[in-house]
Structures are given as C-alpha cells and as structure tokens.
Ligand SMILES: Cc1cc2nc3c(=O)[nH]c(=O)nc-3n(C[C@H](O)[C@H](O)[C@H](O)COP(=O)(O)OP(=O)(O)OC[C@H]3O[C@@H](n4cnc5c(N)ncnc54)[C@H](O)[C@@H]3O)c2cc1C
Ligand code: FES
C-alpha cells in the first residue's frame with residue numbers, strides 16, 4: 001500500500017525540528033531511518049499530518065567518547081556503531097549486539113535514536129540501554145531533560161517522551177572494572193526479530209564473588225524486562241554453573257510473562273528465556289573472571 | 295504540496311516535481327521507467343527493492359523519493375550495458391543458475407555490489423548472512439550462494 005498525504009519538512013538544525021514539532025502540536029512525527037515508521041505508514045497504521053525529516057541535521061550524527069561513556073547522537077546509524085572501533089572499545093556489549101538488529105540493508109538506514117524511541121518490545125536497543133543503565137537527553141523547544149533508560153520505557157511502544165519532544169542523545173556508560181557482558185538471542189532466521197533475547201552483565205570482585213549482576217530480556221513483555229530477582233540471587237555468590245542455572249530458572253518462571261504469537265507460544269518463549277539467560281550469564285561470568293584474573 | 299528536487303540516478307541527473315509521499319521505489323519505476331527495481335512487500339522485509347543510495351544498499355520502499363534529493367542512486371540497470379556485456383556478478387548468476395523467476399534478483403545483486411566491494415573474498419557463512427536480507431521463493435538459496443562465489447571470482451579475475 002501507499003502512505004497517506006503528509007507535509008514534508010527537512011530542517012537543518014535541532015531547533016528548527018523542534019519548532020516544527022511544536023507547530024504541529026503532536027500531529028507531526030520525526031522521521032529517522034524510516035525502517036519502522038515508513039512500513040507503518042505504507043500500511044496506513046500511521047497517518048501523521050507531517051514528517052520532520054531528521055536526516056539533514058548534521059549535529060545529530062556522532063559517536064564520541066565523553067563524560068559518562070559512549071555518547072551517541074540520535075541519528076547515528078546502527079551500521080556506524082557496528083563498524084566503530086570506538087564503540088567496540090567503550091561499549092563492547094552494545095557493539096556485540098548490533099549485528100542482531102535486522103539486516104545490513106536495514107542497519108544502513110536504521111538509527112540508534114529511532115530504535116530507542118520506537119520502543120518495540122522485540123527490539124535489541126531498548127534492552128541493551130536498560131542493561132547498560134543508559135541515559136537519554138530529550139529536548140523540546142523550551143526545555144531539555146535527562147531520562148534514565150529505566151524511567152524511559154513505560155509500556156508497549158510507549159516512552160516517557162511527549163510528542164513535541166525529541167531524543168537528541170543517548171549515553172552508554174562504560175562498565176566498571178571486573179565486568180563481563182554477553183548478548184544472545186534466538187530468531188527464526190538471522191536478522192528477524194528475536195523470539196527471545198537477553199543481555200547480561202556480571203561484575204566480579206577480586207575474591208571471585210559477584211558484586212553486581214544484571215539480566216534484561218527482550219521479546220517477552222511489553223518492553224524490555226529486567227530480571228531483578230535472578231540478578232540478586234547471584235550477588236555475593238560464585239557464578240558456578242549451578243548458581244547460573246538457578247538464576248536463569250527463576251527469571252524464566254517468575255519474572256516474565258510472555259504472550260504468544262504465530263511464531264512462538266508463551267511456554268516456548270519461557271523455555272527460550274531460560275536457555276538464553278543461562279547462555280548469557282555463563283558467558284558474562286566467564287568474561288568477568290578473565291578480567292579479574294589479569 | 296509538491297516538492298521539486300534533483301538527484302542522480304545511474305549517473306544521469308534528473309529534476310522532478312513529486313508529492314512527498316511518493317516512495318523512491320515507485321519514483322524509479324513509474325516516473326523514470328526503471329522497472330528493474332522490483333517491489334514485493336513494501337515493508338522492508340523482502341529486499342526486492344534494494345538499491346544503492348550514495349553507494350550503500352538500502353530499501354527503496356522505505357525511502358521517500360524527496361529524501362534522495364541531492365544524492366546518488368544506483369539501480370540494477372547500472373550494472374550492465376546490454377546482454378553481451380553483463381556485469382561479472384550477473385555472469386556468475388547466469389552461469390551458476392542463481393535465479394529462476396528473477397523477481398528477487400535485482401535486490402540481491404544490489405545488496406551484493408557494496409558487500410563484495412568491502413569483502414571481495416567472503417566465506418559461505420558471510421554470504422548467507424548477507425542474503426538473509428533478501429527473500430527468494432524459487433531457488434532455495436543454494437544456487438544463489440554458488441552464484442555469489444562465482445561472481446566474486448569473476449570480479450577478481452577482471453580486476454587483475
Ligand atoms: C525487515 C526489518 C527487520 C527488522 N528487524 C529488526 C530487529 O531484528 N531488531 C530491531 O530492533 N529492529 C528491527 N527493525 C527495525 C529497525 O531496527 C529500525 O531501524 C528501528 O526500529 C527504528 O529506527 P529508525 O531510525 O528506522 O526510526 P524510524 O522508523 O524513522 O522511527 C521510529 C519511530 O521513532 C520516532 N523517532 C525517530 N527518531 C526519533 C527521535 N530522535 N526522537 C523522537 N522520536 C523519534 C519516529 O517518529 C517513529 O515513531 C527491522 C526493520 C525491518 C524493516
Ligand atoms: S519491497 Fe522493499 S523490501 Fe520488499
């Protein structure tokens with residue numbers, strides 16, 4: 001199908017874009033990579049009165065090392081993060097997960113900000129942002145504020161942003177010393193949306209005990225789902241295979257409430273969650289041990 | 295409201311007036327008559343509409359034509375200059391039987407051009423990974439993988 005009629009604007013600055021969003025009072029949408037927005041417009045599930053195309057705003061395309069970690073302009077393409085040695089060094093978890101997002105041709109256009117703002121429960125980036133305690137800088141014409149990833153995701157395809165606000169930057173903090181990390185997912189075919197996926201971070205002390213753990217799932221709830229209980233079970237323990245298995249079990253049976261679709265029912269998703277959680281926790285723990293022993 | 299814009303397609307400059315909602319895929323096919331770019335799903339999944347935008351493979355069904363303003367687009371028509379003069383990749387597809395109905399082929403070729411430029415000697419698994427972005431309902435992919443391997447060899451032979 002073809003999209004409905006809309007006004008098209010191609011501003012050159014963030015201020016100009018925010019002015020346009022304010023002018024349309026919530027009836028305009030920012031157009032980032034278009035890899036989620038344009039399909040919904042082609043199906044006429046979305047019929048915005050106007051599109052504010054962000055692709056000509058040079059100040060939104062950057063990846064740099066800054067205060068607080070890896071700073072990423074909203075329009076940075078997913079493919080640029082995948083190809084960036086800076087991202088690999090500063091945020092190896094983010095970098096490792098990038099090739100799981102769709103296909104090369106989609107990542108050439110798809111942006112970090114677009115995926116974070118879209119808040120698809122099956123998307124990798126929101127789950128990674130939660131695992132990494134990322135922070136988002138959000139602006140309107142009159143105001144600017146920081147929102148932590150944990151406060152940003154409020155439900156199915158919804159965020160704490162107002163329609164006249166725009167995501168401008170995401171900051172992915174570096175991990176503390178002694179940390180290991182891992183990402184994994186199960187998809188019907190590489191590049192498809194995952195049936196279930198998870199990111200894990202484990203920080204170990206010199207004594208080999210877990211100081212801090214994090215486990216976040218995608219595709220098993222209305223947004224990214226953090227498994228607090230499972231993570232707490234590991235803190236103060238050695239991350240032995242038994243401890244990891246017990247934590248993965250708890251996460252899969254008590255901390256998620258997956259719904260079924262044509263690709264996988266709730267029981268299968270729960271099974272996948274257990275398997276994926278066990279894999280990522282095991283890998284993250286091994287990496288943490290290697291860090292501590294050097 | 296219509297927008298006037300200019301762009302380069304396969305090395306030729308065009309100036310056109312279009313509605314913003316016109317997809318690049320439809321612009322190429324209907325306004326410029328370049329019907330080599332195929333349209334399968336119009337939601338980014340099948341890959342048939344893949345073209346190059348400033349040298350990168352992208353879905354033309356997920357871009358508005360006006361977004362190509364001032365940019366360079368390359369379609370499958372840019373690859374050869376007639377049946378006697380196929381691009382080595384097309385030759386590989388011909389020889390190795392990399393197509394049956396041919397619906398998916400233009401999108402696959404345009405995905406492969408930048409891929410082989412970056413990685414002239416891909417492994418089978420890298421080839422399969424790249425092909426995951428293109429759906430083919432005829433071949434079962436095996437012949438396509440072989441065609442890519444042959445195409446890659448032919449490109450290298452030609453450049454040495
Ligand atoms: C075939 C296919 C497979 C895919 N597979 C996956 C996958 O496996 N995993 C995955 O995570 N994604 C997948 N995607 C989606 C892809 O990653 C998108 O790029 C991403 O979800 C949206 O990013 P975008 O830049 O394209 O945003 P757009 O589509 O342009 O925008 C998405 C939404 O966010 C809003 N928005 C964009 N930027 C901003 C901003 N700066 N501030 C405020 N709001 C903003 C838009 O108004 C829109 O509502 C797939 C897409 C396709 C077509
Ligand atoms: S028509 Fe564009 S991806 Fe299918």
Ligand code: FES
Pocket residue numbers: 392393394395396397398399429430431432433
């Ligand atoms: S050859 Fe027919 S779809 Fe691929």
